[in-house]
Amino acid sequence: MERPDQQSIQRITHDTDILIIGGGTSGCLAATEIKEKYPHLSVTIVEKAHVDRSGCLAAGMNAINAYLNPGETPESFVKYVRYDSCGLIREDLVQSMAELFEYSVKKVEGWGLPILCDESGNYAPRGRWNIKINGESLKPIIAKAARDSGAKIHNWVVVTDLLMSGERCAGAVGFSLRHNTFYTFRAKATIVATGGAAGLYKPNNAYDAQHKTWYSPFNNGAGYAMGIRAGAEMTSFEMRYVALRTKDAIAPTGTLALGVNAPLVNSKGERFMQTRYAHLGGDGAPTPYRAYGPIQEVKAGRGPCYLDTTHITDEQSRQLKMAYLDMYPSQVLYWAANDIDPARHPVEVQTTEPYIVGGHCQGGYWVDIDRQSTVPGLYAAGDVAGGAPFKFVSGCWAEGILAARHAGKEVQSMALPEVDHLQVETAYQRCFDPLFNHGKVKYGVKPYDMEVRMQKIMEEYAGGTSQNYEMNEERLQLARKYMDQLPGQFDQLVVADMHDLMRAHEVMDRVVVGQVLIEHLMARKETRWPSYQTRTDYPERDDLNWLKFVNTRRDRSSGKIEVLFRPYQQLVPGDRYHPGAKPHPKPN
Amino acid sequence: MPVIVDPDKCNGCHNSKQPPCVRMCPGDLIVKDFQTNKAYLKYFEDCWDCLPCIKACPEEAIRFQLSYQMGFFSASLQPHIHRDRQNITWTLVDAHGHKEEFNIRTKVLEVALDERIEGEPTPDFSI
Numbered sequence: 257m258e259r260p261d262q263q264s265i266q267r268i269t270h271d272t273d274i275l276i277i278g279g280g281t282s283g284c285l286a287a288t289e290i291k292e293k294y295p296h297l298s299v300t301i302v303e304k305a306h307v308d309r310s311g312c313l314a315a316g317m318n319a320i321n322a323y324l325n326p327g328e329t330p331e332s333f334v335k336y337v338r339y340d341s342c343g344l345i346r347e348d349l350v351q352s353m354a355e356l357f358e359y360s361v362k363k364v365e366g367w368g369l370p371i372l373c374d375e376s377g378n379y380a381p382r383g384r385w386n387i388k389i390n391g392e393s394l395k396p397i398i399a400k401a402a403r404d405s406g407a408k409i410h411n412w413v414v415v416t417d418l419l420m421s422g423e424r425c426a427g428a429v430g431f432s433l434r435h436n437t438f439y440t441f442r443a444k445a446t447i448v449a450t451g452g453a454a455g456l457y458k459p460n461n462a463y464d465a466q467h468k469t470w471y472s473p474f475n476n477g478a479g480y481a482m483g484i485r486a487g488a489e490m491t492s493f494e495m496r497y498v499a500l501r502t503k504d505a506i507a508p509t510g511t512l513a514l515g516v517n518a519p520l521v522n523s524k525g526e527r528f529m530q531t532r533y534a535h536l537g538g539d540g541a542p543t544p545y546r547a548y549g550p551i552q553e554v555k556a557g558r559g560p561c562y563l564d565t566t567h568i569t570d571e572q573s574r575q576l577k578m579a580y581l582d583m584y585p586s587q588v589l590y591w592a593a594n595d596i597d598p599a600r601h602p603v604e605v606q607t608t609e610p611y612i613v614g615g616h617c618q619g620g621y622w623v624d625i626d627r628q629s630t631v632p633g634l635y636a637a638g639d640v641a642g643g644a645p646f647k648f649v650s651g652c653w654a655e656g657i658l659a660a661r662h663a664g665k666e667v668q669s670m671a672l673p674e675v676d677h678l679q680v681e682t683a684y685q686r687c688f689d690p691l692f693n694h695g696k697v698k699y700g701v702k703p704y705d706m707e708v709r710m711q712k713i714m715e716e717y718a719g720g721t722s723q724n725y726e727m728n729e730e731r732l733q734l735a736r737k738y739m740d741q742l743p744g745q746f747d748q749l750v751v752a753d754m755h756d757l758m759r760a761h762e763v764m765d766r767v768v769v770g771q772v773l774i775e776h777l778m779a780r781k782e783t784r785w786p787s788y789q790t791r792t793d794y795p796e797r798d799d800l801n802w803l804k805f806v807n808t809r810r811d812r813s814s815g816k817i818e819v820l821f822r823p824y825q826q827l828v829p830g831d832r833y834h835p836g837a838k839p840h841p842k843p844n
Numbered sequence: 845m846p847v848i849v850d851p852d853k854c855n856g857c858h859n860s861k862q863p864p865c866v867r868m869c870p871g872d873l874i875v876k877d878f879q880t881n882k883a884y885l886k887y888f889e890d891c892w893d894c895l896p897c898i899k900a901c902p903e904e905a906i907r908f909q910l911s912y913q914m915g916f917f918s919a920s921l922q923p924h925i926h927r928d929r930q931n932i933t934w935t936l937v938d939a940h941g942h943k944e945e946f947n948i949r950t951k952v953l954e955v956a957l958d959e960r961i962e963g964e965p966t967p968d969f970s971i
Binding site for chain 2: 433
């Protein structure tokens with residue numbers, strides 16, 4: 257494709273009842289739900305890759321990790337998630353998604369997803385909240401349902417900004433990666449479902465393995481950034497996700513810990529979770545502690561740490577490999593290349609760089625029970641929505657469905673909001689600036705250069721892996737100072753084609769998200785989620801002052817980030833630091 | 845480089861403007877070179893190892909290998925999708941040449957050789 261210039265860019269305006277930004281697992285379920293409940297409404301999905309294999313599920317999944325197995329209830333789920341998230345969650349959001357686990361899983365099973373069953377025909381559990389699936393093709397199966405529902409799908413369109421009509425969201429603009437087109441999507445309601453943010457911190461590996469990340473490296477936090485720019489309130493970014501993963505392959509460890517009951521051990525063979533963290537639940541301690549524990553072992557000179565699989569049989573080892581082939585094939589190749597057999601060798605683990613992901617932790621849009629953000633007409637679902645951790649795949653489905661139901665109802669008798677011309681022109685200019693800079697800006701900045709600069713700041717001053725994820729006020733002040741320099745350099749970004757234009761927007765979005773993240777990290781003056789959020793100057797949890805949500809809102813005109821606090825509400829009674837009893841299912 | 849298109853096996857999916865590997869890559873990293881009529885991983889340093897490109901290739905022309913820093917690439921892992929599209933067989937060869945096969949149930953959907961792109965301007969023949 258020739259380098260596009262001002263003259264060669266065509267403009268397309270597309271009007272729709274409901275716009276869905278991001279055709280991942282949440283967006284596709286939202287689309288099918290709207291078309292099912294409100295067939296007369298027009299639905300448009302805008303996706304920066306191809307819906308068939310875009311988003312987190314590109315490689316597949318081997319389990320649904322949020323499901324109510326026999327005997328469990330939405331309340332017992334809330335209790336467990338509250339415990340796992342160190343006593344602070346939006347209980348209303350977590351409960352409402354749990355109420356839809358069965359509905360959404362049955363729906364996707366109906367579209368053809370193979371779910372493993374036991375001899376009596378029940379879903380085969382893998383741990384308390386998990387069921388096993390053969391989900392290698394999970395994403396194409398969902399995408400096909402979205403396509404068949406009648407939703408219009410625009411693949412390879414990168415959304416750069418939301419459109420506003422007064423205080424109401426009125427759609428979005430973006431550009432095509434495949435042809436020189438600027439899109440204006442005008443909508444009565446907009447659902448953001450872009451996923452969370454990877455790539456804010458220095459990656460674990462360099463060169464051609466820099467994207468050997470656990471979270472999708474293509475999830476750059478675009479949905480957060482567009483909402484932040486539009487003045488939407490964000491919550492809990494400070495609960496970053498630091499994942500305990502297999503060494504190098506960075507594959508999920510639930511397959512080992514839950515699949516074959518592999519305990520964490522240090523290099524001395526000691527089950528340190530059982531000894532040092534027994535009071536927190538040992539190997540069943542809340543997820544942040546299962547990352548924190550190994551980090552402390554390595555710090556104390558007792559690393560590396562492992563998930564001890566040496567008790568398993570050869571057949572179980574083979575089953576493990578099959579489970580990984582459905583989700584993380586590189587794990588299997590890594591073992592084969594490095595002479596590792598999980599039946600004979602414990603599997604070494606490490607922690608990843610921090611991510612912002614509302615599906616595992618709770619950083620994201622502050623939403624109400626219908627998944628409406630604080631901007632009217634703008635909904636958020638899936639990893640981009642905050643307050644509801646432990647979503648994983650099925651919770652993202654549930655949220656897409658909840659947003660869809662309410663948005664569908666809301667737009668019934670609504671006219672398309674007006675969008676003024678000037679706003680679209682400003683967004684057009686911002687969209688293509690790095691491209692139009694080509695030949696104009698003499699010594700420009702490449703997107704990759706800015707990305708590395710940003711990752712260096714975040715890594716060293718805002719609690720990256722090399723800093724054991726620790727931070728204090730003084731370091732965060734420096735992080736803020738250096739990150740605040742970057743937006744002033746956006747006009748120096750220069751690219752020559754649409755692919756690199758996408759990269760330019762990805763890094764600009766990441767900078768915006770990083771700036772907000774720093775404000776969250778500075779605001780919470782306690783350590784609630786060790787390793788996710790370790791404040792060396794406030795090392796203890798402080799329920800008296802900090803059992804509340806840290807939220808932020810960026811002023812649309814001044815760009816100033818304001819910190820707000822929102823109260824926590826306990827809806828399900830019980831000890832917030834106890835996982836709740838596991839119910840005994842009645843025998844059939 | 846985590847995945848590599850074997851130029852001896854790739855036929856560019858004939859006249860396809862956007863072969864399956866190009867379309868299925870979630871990072872927009874694979875392009876087709878119309879001079880050679882072959883696809884290649886243009887942005888190899890951005891690959892996520894997620895393998896939709898390999899699964900969608902009708903010629904099985906894309907090889908999966910670890911980045912060299914992750915261990916020597918003599919080991920290999922290749923998926924083969926059965927004709928009934930209900931099963932996928934992975935062939936694993938370890939560093940010593942020992943071969944193992946894994947057959948797993950799935951539901952692989954058909955991927956067309958090419959696809960019309962929404963919003964693409966229709967060619968203007970009026971000149």
